[in-house]
Amino acid sequence: MFQLRCTVRDCQQLLEQRERDLVCPDNHHFDQAKQGYWNLLQPQDKKSKNPGDSQDAVLARHRWLQRRHSIPLIETLRGWLAVKDPEANQRTLDLGCGEGSFGPALFSNVADSYCGIDLSKRAIKLAARGWPDATWVLANADRVLPAADQSVQRVISLFGRRPVSEIHRVLLPGGICVVAVPGEDDLIELREQVQQAGHRRSRWEMIADEMSHAGLEVADQKHWHSNVKLEPDAIADALAMTYRGVRHSQKIRLDALQTMNVTLSADLLLLRRT
Ligand SMILES: C[S@@+](CC[C@H](N)C(=O)[O-])C[C@H]1O[C@@H](n2cnc3c(N)ncnc32)[C@H](O)[C@@H]1O
Ligand SMILES: [Zn+2]
Numbered sequence: 001m002f003q004l005r006c007t008v009r010d011c012q013q014l015l016e017q018r019e020r021d022l023v024c025p026d027n028h029h030f031d032q033a034k035q036g037y038w039n040l041l042q043p044q045d046k047k048s049k050n051p052g053d054s055q056d057a058v059l060a061r062h063r064w065l066q067r068r069h070s071i072p073l074i075e076t077l078r079g080w081l082a083v084k085d086p087e088a089n090q091r092t093l094d095l096g097c098g099e100g101s102f103g104p105a106l107f108s109n110v111a112d113s114y115c116g117i118d119l120s121k122r123a124i125k126l127a128a129r130g131w132p133d134a135t136w137v138l139a140n141a142d143r144v145l146p147a148a149d150q151s152v153q154r155v156i157s158l159f160g161r162r163p164v165s166e167i168h169r170v171l172l173p174g175g176i177c178v179v180a181v182p183g184e185d186d187l188i189e190l191r192e193q194v195q196q197a198g199h200r201r202s203r204w205e206m207i208a209d210e211m212s213h214a215g216l217e218v219a220d221q222k223h224w225h226s227n228v229k230l231e232p233d234a235i236a237d238a239l240a241m242t243y244r245g246v247r248h249s250q251k252i253r254l255d256a257l258q259t260m261n262v263t264l265s266a267d268l269l270l271l272r273r274t
Contacts, residue, residue, distance in 0.1 A: 096160020100127025
């Protein structure tokens with residue numbers, strides 16, 4: 001399995017697997033949940049009783065990804081992430097992995113060296129059920145990541161978390177970080193209809209600046225774009241899994257939505273640790 005580090009404050013030693021638990025040299029224990037994930041969450045890491053995305057948002061994302069609209073996005077990411085030498089045991093950390101569809105789609109040949117982290121118990125349970133051979137961790141990716149310094153070849157953040165200095169710490173020199181964020185026209189038709197004004201906001205340039213200041217150089221950038229016809233149930237899921245502002249507003253207009261053509265888009269960044 002993926003080599004993890006103890007998350008007890010000021011410990012951070014490597015964990016060793018013993019049957020269904022992980023233990024560090026100072027005897028801090030972490031049990032494996034019956035669904036197969038590891039709970040490395042410390043009490044101070046939880047902001048609420050059910051931290052991370054809500055159950056509704058996680059399940060909406062799960063149904064959405066099962067509709068396979070993201071297959072072309074996965075194909076685009078494969079160009080940067082394909083593991084050419086599965087024997088090399090190069091580790092991949094997925095920050096805010098959610099319900100876990102992207103991991104097996106991109107790294108199915110290297111389950112031993114993949115680890116997905118999410119703060120939502122509902123999400124990590126689904127992820128562990130979908131790909132039991134990989135390592136799944138319930139933890140707060142905005143705190144200290146449960147991986148040793150310079151031990152990871154790839155960090156991915158697909159619409160997930162971006163703790164920049166921690167990403168830099170865990171990456172090996174020359175290691176890569178792949179970031180995906182919604183494009184400015186993502187679901188624009190839907191947002192225009194529901195909010196009666198779709199705000200366009202491009203985020204990737206700001207993220208690229210922030211990451212290059214922290215020692216992660218932009219090596220490539222792509223804009224992924226697709227147009228899909230969505231039925232009302234897919235529209236409801238698309239809104240439930242994104243755009244918090246839209247979710248709670250204009251419920252009446254949302255109920256009146258018909259099948260419509262919608263733009264999906266994402267900005268993708270490939271960064272390299274110098
Ligand atoms: C928009 S979803 C993306 C999930 C997945 N990467 C995907 O593309 O399907 C963002 C995820 O980040 C998780 N998340 C939010 N805050 C987090 C944190 N501090 N640490 C780890 N995960 C977090 C949420 O629970 C949610 O599953
Ligand atoms: Zn420890």
